[in-house]
Structures are given as C-alpha cells and as structure tokens.
Amino acid sequence: MIGRIGSRGIAELLGSWHSGRATSGGLHQAVRQLVLDGRLPPGTRLPAEREFADALEVSRTLVVRALDLLRDEGFAASRQGSGSWVRLPGDRAHTDPGGWPPSTPDLINLAQATLPAPPEFTAALDRARCRIPAELGGHGYQALGLPELRERIAEHHTRRGLPTNPRQVLVTNGAQHAFALVLRTLVSPGERVLVEHPTYPNPLQAIRGAGAEAVAVPMLAEGWDLDLMSATLQQTTPKLAYLIPDFQNPTGIQMTAQDRERLVAMLRRTRTTAVVDETLVELDLTGRTPPPPVAAFGDDRVITIGSAGKAFWGGMRLGWVRAPEDLVQRLLLERAVMDLGSPVLEQLVLAELLADPEPALRRRREEVTGMRDSMIAELAEQVPGWRFRIPDGGLSLWCDLGTPVSSRFAIAAEEHGLRLVPGSRFAVHGHLERYLRIPYALPVEQHREVVRRLAAAAGRFDGMPDPGPLEVPIS
Numbered sequence: 001m002i003g004r005i006g007s008r009g010i011a012e013l014l015g016s017w018h019s020g021r022a023t024s025g026g027l028h029q030a031v032r033q034l035v036l037d038g039r040l041p042p043g044t045r046l047p048a049e050r051e052f053a054d055a056l057e058v059s060r061t062l063v064v065r066a067l068d069l070l071r072d073e074g075f076a077a078s079r080q081g082s083g084s085w086v087r088l089p090g091d092r093a094h095t096d097p098g099g100w101p102p103s104t105p106d107l108i109n110l111a112q113a114t115l116p117a118p119p120e121f122t123a124a125l126d127r128a129r130c131r132i133p134a135e136l137g138g139h140g141y142q143a144l145g146l147p148e149l150r151e152r153i154a155e156h157h158t159r160r161g162l163p164t165n166p167r168q169v170l171v172t173n174g175a176q177h178a179f180a181l182v183l184r185t186l187v188s189p190g191e192r193v194l195v196e197h198p199t200y201p202n203p204l205q206a207i208r209g210a211g212a213e214a215v216a217v218p219m220l221a222e223g224w225d226l227d228l229m230s231a232t233l234q235q236t237t238p239k240l241a242y243l244i245p246d247f248q249n250p251t252g253i254q255m256t257a258q259d260r261e262r263l264v265a266m267l268r269r270t271r272t273t274a275v276v277d278e279t280l281v282e283l284d285l286t287g288r289t290p291p292p293p294v295a296a297f298g299d300d301r302v303i304t305i306g307s308a309g310k311a312f313w314g315g316m317r318l319g320w321v322r323a324p325e326d327l328v329q330r331l332l333l334e335r336a337v338m339d340l341g342s343p344v345l346e347q348l349v350l351a352e353l354l355a356d357p358e359p360a361l362r363r364r365r366e367e368v369t370g371m372r373d374s375m376i377a378e379l380a381e382q383v384p385g386w387r388f389r390i391p392d393g394g395l396s397l398w399c400d401l402g403t404p405v406s407s408r409f410a411i412a413a414e415e416h417g418l419r420l421v422p423g424s425r426f427a428v429h430g431h432l433e434r435y436l437r438i439p440y441a442l443p444v445e446q447h448r449e450v451v452r453r454l455a456a457a458a459g460r461f462d463g464m465p466d467p468g469p470l471e472v473p474i475s
Helices: 007-014 024-036 049-056 060-073 120-135 147-159 175-186 201-209 226-236 257-270 309-316 325-338 344-355 358-382 406-415 444-461
Strands: 076-079 083-086 169-172 192-197 213-220 240-243 273-277 302-307 319-322 396-400 435-439
Touching (some): 007 049, 024 060, 024 406, 049 060, 120 344, 147 169, 147 319, 169 175, 169 325, 175 240, 175 273, 175 319, 175 325, 226 257, 302 309, 309 344, 358 396, 358 444, 406 435, 406 444
Parallel strands (some): 192 240
Antiparallel strands (some): 076 083, 169 319, 302 319, 396 435
C-alpha cells in the first residue's frame, strides 16, 4: 500500500459526482475515473464502507455495490480485515507517468501534453557521449549542477532580459522537483500558497503533500484578475504564490508586461514570494516580442523555475531554479534530504542544446503552431459547439463544453480509445466540470482521428446548452 485516503479526502475528490440522484453505478464510474486520471494511485487504501457512506451521505448498500463493480472491473481489491484498496485491471505493477495504466495499441493518450525529442537532440547526445569519459574520474555528484550547464542556463536567462549569474542557478530533476524543493524550504504545514484557478495539477498535489493550503484566485477569460489577486494576497497572507504567467497551463494565456510590473509591486507590498513557472516559456506561438521575465521587475520577490521537458525533451528529466544566491544555498542544503544531484550525461546533453538553442527552438515553435492550427480546424469541423480561446502558446486548448460533464465525458472518451484529464483536475477543490484540456502535441496526421473519437464521445451528451458568449475572440 502507498497510503490511505480518508473519508473527507475521498469526498473532496469526488466533488459533485452525481446530478441529483446517487446510484451505485454513478459512484463506481466516479471512483473509476479518479483512478484513471491519477488522483487515486494504485495501492491507495479506501475508507471503510460505513465511513465512506457517511462522508457521501448515501447508504452503505450503495457503497458496497459500487465497490463490487470496481472489483469486478479490476479497479479495486479487498481482503478480510484489510479493507479495500485501489488497483489497476490485470494486477499490473507498473503505470506510466501520470498514474495511467499502460497504453494499449489503439489508445491515444491525451492526458499528457508532451512532445518527442527534436532532431537536434541526437547530435547533442553524440557530443555529450564524447565528453563523458572526462567526468568518469570524479565522483559524479553535482548537487548544484554541472558548472557548464549552470552557466548556460544563466546565459539563457540573461539573453531573455533577466541578468543572471551561475551562482543563482540550481539544476533539478525537472520543474516539479524544483517546486517541491522550494516548498520544502520555504513553506511549513498549515501555511497558504496562492495559485491560479485553473492551474496545473501537479503543483497542487505538491502543496497538499507539504501540508499547506492552496488558495485559488480565478482567472478571467482574458487573463489574470490582479485586483482580486491583490485583495487575496492582503486577506490571506500566503507564504508563497505559484504562478504560470507564460502560456498558463491549461488556458495558454500570457501575462502582459504591464501586468507583470503590477504583480511584482503587489508582491512587494504584501511581502509575498512568488514561484514563477516558465516551463512553457519557449513555446511562444504569437510571433510577438515576448514581455520581460517577471523576475526582471523584482528579483527579490520572484523565484523562477524552468524545465527542458517541453522545449526539448521530457526524457532528460532536467529543470532548474533561478533565485537569489542565499536562497540557492538554502535549497542546496534541503536537497540533500531528497537527492544528491541530477544525472551527469543528461546535463551534458542539455548544456550542448543550450549552447545555441534558438535554431532548435524556432523549429519547435513552427512545429507546435502547425499542431495547434490543425487541432483547431478539426474541432471547428467536427465539434463546432465547443468554445475555446486560441492560446498564445503552450501545448493545449482549454475547451468549454457548455455543460458540467467533463468527468463523465472523460469516462465516455475512454470507451472510444482516448484518455483525457477532466477539468476538475485543474481545480483546487474540484469543479471546472464545464472544461476539458485538449493537448494538440500529437502528430498532425493523428488529429482527425483524435477529434473523430472526441465527437463520438460527445454524441452521448447531445443537447448540451450553449455556453454563451465569451469576452475574447474564440474559435
């Protein structure tokens, strides 16, 4: 077993799992979807039947029947005296990233917005392989990161308008690792962390795992509600804020330079530190001159985290923290509890890629623009009732389905060979059931088939009301 979820926790995850009439079939489907989208990992022990029923305000018989259905399908197991726990069909011991069961040949996974490695990766790997013998005589532990890579990351920030020296850089095992390290260093259990709503799910899990409380500030159709954010900062006094100003995940919106300056002024007034996630910053599809990094308006109040996962390749599992030097030293001391550094070969590869990154990044942006436009065209043709804002960048569309069916739609899509993450996964406390994230980071030749399956699943929800007009141009 990897842990236990209490009755309150399962009730929060399930949220509004039925529409007026609670049934065992409905509960079975809702719990099944929690397993499929990774919110109930395999091995998680479920609450006792009576405790489960009391939390949902339903009969124990209903819960027993729902668990029977889950066991019949292989999504739960039970043993006398040990209760019930989550499993995956076929007793498979391993899952792919994100908590999904292993893919079948016909299944298309839209749970992850990721790209394959670019052509430049192979040449960078060849150059790095030639250099690895020089590293083999040492111990191989580089808790701060290879000096050369730290220099390249610092130069990359400086070129973007944020003067940085290598002593301000700590190499990590991805942006998620970077954020978890910052949380562990700066936030104590019970303290608050301000987040956007919607936001990327993995940081929400990290905040909960740190025993902290996420405080959500809703996004507007056109971007950030800085008036509401200012009021929330003053009223809730969060210890930290986690923000994605560059192609916000999942909405794809980019914060303007004017709003960035205003944001940092608010952070200073309330003495709040912000973690700015720049994972998607290189996937700018606007063609415009990008605004300065947020930290350029206030180095003292902004920690920047980044990743090679979206721009280059997630398989490297490398990211970084860019912060004041004294904080980098604190992070280094805290890191020893978690790990002792990132792999050397991968760091050499990334250093090679960052030596002259713009040609590869320019081709990457052109590729992703074609993917985005192709997916938009297919959706407009096959599911014209869906509404979405054309994203400024990133790898996905944030679609308004017009009615709160996102979790049920994800279940229906699974039957048509698609894996989706419902909108509720991007919320602090559930909700967002009108929305669905649709990644377009797939080969263009797959887009028609993807949307055909989406349309087939949508056929089960005919008669959905029109979502009404939005305040920004949509397609």
